[in-house]
Amino acid sequence: MGYPSVPFDPAAAPALQQRVGMLQALLDGLFEAACIVDGASLRLIGLNEPMLRLFGRSAPWLLGEPVERIACSPEDHHFWLAAQTQLDMGLLPLDTQAQLHSDTLVRRGDGSIARVERRIVPIELPSGHAGWLVTWVDDAPRRALQDELDELTAAWNATMDSSRDAVLVTDRQGAVRGCSRSFVALLGLPETTPATDAGLVARLQSLALDAAAFGSRWQATLDDPRSHWTERLKLADGRTLEWHSVPQYARGERIGRLHAWRDLTPQLQAEDRQRLATEVFDAVRDALLVLDRDHRILYLNRAASQLCAAKPGAGEPLTAWLDDPADPEHVALALQSLAEQDRWEGELRLRGLTGSVPVGAVLTSTQAHGSADGHVLAVLRDLREREAQQEALRELGRRDPLTGLANRVGFADQVEAQLHAQPQGRLAVLAIGLDRFTRINDSLGPGAGDGVLVEVAQRLQATLEAPGRLARLGGDTFVMLLPGADAQAAEALARRVLAALDGGFSAGQVDFSVQSSIGIALYPGDGGSADELVKNADSAMHDVKQRLGGDLRFYQPRMNTALLGLMRLDHAMRKALREGHFELHFQPQFDLQHGGLVGAEALLRWRDPVLGQVGPDQFIPVAEETGFIIELGDFVLREAIRRAALWLREGVRIPVGINISALQFQHDDFADRLIELLAAEDLPGELIELELTESVLAYDLQHIAAQLHQLAGHGVKLAIDDFGTGYASLGYLKQLPLHRLKIDRSFVQGLPSDSSDAAILRSVIQMARDLHLRVVAEGVETEAQARFLTEAGCHEAQGYLYARPMPAERFAALYTVPV
Numbered sequence: 001m002g003y004p005s006v007p008f009d010p011a012a013a014p015a016l017q018q019r020v021g022m023l024q025a026l027l028d029g030l031f032e033a034a035c036i037v038d039g040a041s042l043r044l045i046g047l048n049e050p051m052l053r054l055f056g057r058s059a060p061w062l063l064g065e066p067v068e069r070i071a072c073s074p075e076d077h078h079f080w081l082a083a084q085t086q087l088d089m090g091l092l093p094l095d096t097q098a099q100l101h102s103d104t105l106v107r108r109g110d111g112s113i114a115r116v117e118r119r120i121v122p123i124e125l126p127s128g129h130a131g132w133l134v135t136w137v138d139d140a141p142r143r144a145l146q147d148e149l150d151e152l153t154a155a156w157n158a159t160m161d162s163s164r165d166a167v168l169v170t171d172r173q174g175a176v177r178g179c180s181r182s183f184v185a186l187l188g189l190p191e192t193t194p195a196t197d198a199g200l201v202a203r204l205q206s207l208a209l210d211a212a213a214f215g216s217r218w219q220a221t222l223d224d225p226r227s228h229w230t231e232r233l234k235l236a237d238g239r240t241l242e243w244h245s246v247p248q249y250a251r252g253e254r255i256g257r258l259h260a261w262r263d264l265t266p267q268l269q270a271e272d273r274q275r276l277a278t279e280v281f282d283a284v285r286d287a288l289l290v291l292d293r294d295h296r297i298l299y300l301n302r303a304a305s306q307l308c309a310a311k312p313g314a315g316e317p318l319t320a321w322l323d324d325p326a327d328p329e330h331v332a333l334a335l336q337s338l339a340e341q342d343r344w345e346g347e348l349r350l351r352g353l354t355g356s357v358p359v360g361a362v363l364t365s366t367q368a369h370g371s372a373d374g375h376v377l378a379v380l381r382d383l384r385e386r387e388a389q390q391e392a393l394r395e396l397g398r399r400d401p402l403t404g405l406a407n408r409v410g411f412a413d414q415v416e417a418q419l420h421a422q423p424q425g426r427l428a429v430l431a432i433g434l435d436r437f438t439r440i441n442d443s444l445g446p447g448a449g450d451g452v453l454v455e456v457a458q459r460l461q462a463t464l465e466a467p468g469r470l471a472r473l474g475g476d477t478f479v480m481l482l483p484g485a486d487a488q489a490a491e492a493l494a495r496r497v498l499a500a501l502d503g504g505f506s507a508g509q510v511d512f513s514v515q516s517s518i519g520i521a522l523y524p525g526d527g528g529s530a531d532e533l534v535k536n537a538d539s540a541m542h543d544v545k546q547r548l549g550g551d552l553r554f555y556q557p558r559m560n561t562a563l564l565g566l567m568r569l570d571h572a573m574r575k576a577l578r579e580g581h582f583e584l585h586f587q588p589q590f591d592l593q594h595g596g597l598v599g600a601e602a603l604l605r606w607r608d609p610v611l612g613q614v615g616p617d618q619f620i621p622v623a624e625e626t627g628f629i630i631e632l633g634d635f636v637l638r639e640a641i642r643r644a645a646l647w648l649r650e651g652v653r654i655p656v657g658i659n660i661s662a663l664q665f666q667h668d669d670f671a672d673r674l675i676e677l678l679a680a681e682d683l684p685g686e687l688i689e690l691e692l693t694e695s696v697l698a699y700d701l702q703h704i705a706a707q708l709h710q711l712a713g714h715g716v717k718l719a720i721d722d723f724g725t726g727y728a729s730l731g732y733l734k735q736l737p738l739h740r741l742k743i744d745r746s747f748v749q750g751l752p753s754d755s756s757d758a759a760i761l762r763s764v765i766q767m768a769r770d771l772h773l774r775v776v777a778e779g780v781e782t783e784a785q786a787r788f789l790t791e792a793g794c795h796e797a798q799g800y801l802y803a804r805p806m807p808a809e810r811f812a813a814l815y816t817v818p819v
């Protein structure tokens with residue numbers, strides 16, 4: 001752009017200023033920097049004080065200057081160049097109506113550049129000439145304000161986004177103005193969700209456990225816009241939020257509301273865990289103490305306060321409450337071990353209300369090894385009850401539970417105490433046994449037998465001059481201790497005992513007599529210890545029993561010979577079972593009416609390398625007396641089931657009968673073990689038949705019946721063996737799930753000539769058939785016996801007429817039945 005075509009004459013300046021006229025007053029009243037440019041010369045002919053300050057110039061310097069010189073942006077240069085061109089063409093500003101409004105740059109007097117908002121508009125001067133009104137607004141304060149506002153907004157957004165609280169800002173009508181990222185995350189929405197999304201409040205309401213209550217509370221913020229409040233909001237997913245709401249103000253006017261939600265769920269869960277831990281801490285029956293690293297008490301539970309003589313105060317050392325007079329170094333060693341291994345466990349003594357209290361202690365250090373921080377947890381368990389129980393158990397271990405008398409252990413202590421008190425003195429030991437006591441149990445039941453034993457104990461106690469010298473060794477055997485007694489005194493007491501027990505007894509409606517046998521051992525001739533004296537007195541008593549009982553005998557060394565033989569046979573039996581010298585033989589059973597094999601009875605045989613063939617009549621009574629019959633019975637069960645399963649897998653289906661002793665049935669788990677054995681061999685229960693003697697059923701019929709019904713439920717067959725030889729009631733025949741009834745050989749041997757046996761058999765067979773039981777006759781040896789049994793209606797038979805018992809391999813070779 002060039003300069004005006006007419007050079008400026010300074011003398012013409014006043015005339016140009018006169019064109020401004022009254023507009024000068026207008027210029028002076030403006031806050032903005034402003035000037036008037038002559039429309040013909042494009043020179044400044046009027047300006048105000050704000051313009052002088054903006055440009056840093058004086059009025060003489062600026063007036064008359066071409067406008068181009070104060071404009072330094074290309075946009076300004078272009079505008080004024082266009083204006084000059086229009087003037088050269090004869091066009092005035094009002095003719096073109098050219099205007100300009102934008103940001104631009106101006107050069108100040110000191111050479112600096114200022115950024116301003118500039119506006120150029122054409123005007124008609126009061127003189128009638130055309131001109132331009134140019135205004136400048138310094139942009140620096142506005143931009144500084146905008147920058148500050150931007151910084152505040154960024155800080156606000158950063159604060160909101162970094163806060164763990166979920167923040168929502170609304171206007172006065174409740175419309176969403178913005179929210180934090182935490183609020184978007186709380187709602188489970190994507191991060192890209194707009195902060196002003198109108199549906200954010202509805203989304204939060206849908207998450208509330210009680211949406212209606214949330215809606216009411218939200219409406220309350222609109223109805224009462226000045227309220228401040230904090231409450232809890234439960235969400236349907238189980239979270240609990242703290243909801244804080246406050247109004248927002250600007251220049252004293254309410255502009256909206258700020259809502260903040262904080263997730264309290266972790267805090268509440270931690271509080272619940274802390275509360276539960278505190279409750280557990282106090283509910284634990286053991287004493288719990290938390291100690292610092294110097295073993296000073298920090299916390300203790302209720303049990304600890306009750307255990308100690310007085311409630312220990314905080315800061316007291318634990319050692320002040322521990323006491324072990326028997327070993328003063330014990331506590332120090334325990335704490336030293338704790339320091340070295342971070343744990344110690346053992347027994348300590350605690351000073352309690354009733355003196356020294358034994359406690360089982362576990363001390364555990366929570367600090368890392370070598371660290372100065374951490375705590376020690378002491379768990380103290382009151383052992384007074386345990387000690388009392390141990391003492392009670394020791395006393396029970398010395399007492400017979402049925403009669404309350406001393407047992408073998410207690411009696412031995414009494415004898416040893418007497419021997420220790422008077423080692424040179426005399427004493428006698430009497431062993432008293434009831435003759436044939438098992439008949440009482442078999443016929444009247446164990447309950448009646450227990451009643452007899454209690455009454456016997458009372459009668460024996462009455463014969464003693466000094467109490468506490470009587471004991472029960474077990475079963476039907478009692479012992480007496482007579483300090484200072486010689487043979488004469490011992491015999492006199494034994495006679496009194498025989499007389500005391502000779503009186504009648506009764507159980508229910510049954511009256512009966514009890515006969516006893518007494519053995520006597522004298523100190524020191526018959527033994528120097530309690531064990532020897534009791535053993536020898538017992539030997540003498542058994543010798544009397546073998547001679548029909550009802551008398552007394554003094555011990556003689558030869559009496560141990562018979563017992564020694566019994567012990568040897570018992571030992572040989574146990575050894576034979578371990579070494580595999582027992583085996584099962586099987587005797588076949590046949591159908592009398594139709595012929596054919598119907599089953600087999602498993603019979604135990606013992607062939608010993610030293611003793612040779614030992615008959616069942618020799619070892620079975622010994623096994624029953626010693627209790628070894630349990631192990632033998634288990635062996636028979638396992639072998640019989642294994643053999644039946646093997647035959648079944650080979651195509652031979654043969655039911656096997658097994659004899660069961662009364663002792664086996666006294667075990668509660670007998671039925672369970674038998675069912676497990678069947679399952680292990682995959683053998684159907686109907687291929688096993690248990691043969692029970694009537695003596696088995698004379699014990700606890702209700703208990704036995706439960707096991708029998710359990711077995712019958714698994715298909716196991718049940719038979720009564722040696723029927724007619726026992727003492728039990730016939731009522732069990734209809735109470736129990738029986739399958740067969742086996743007639744004892746003693747009733748078969750006299751057939752058919754013995755009319756009594758014949759009559760008995762006919763009655764038994766008819767009774768069994770009426771009860772739908774199959775009848776098996778044992779010991780059939782002649783054709784005449786077989787014919788009689790067949791005609792009488794007996795179903796099956798076994799005996800030497802058909803076959804003797806034989807090993808399993810031979811039995812399988814002779815008798816096979818296709819499956």
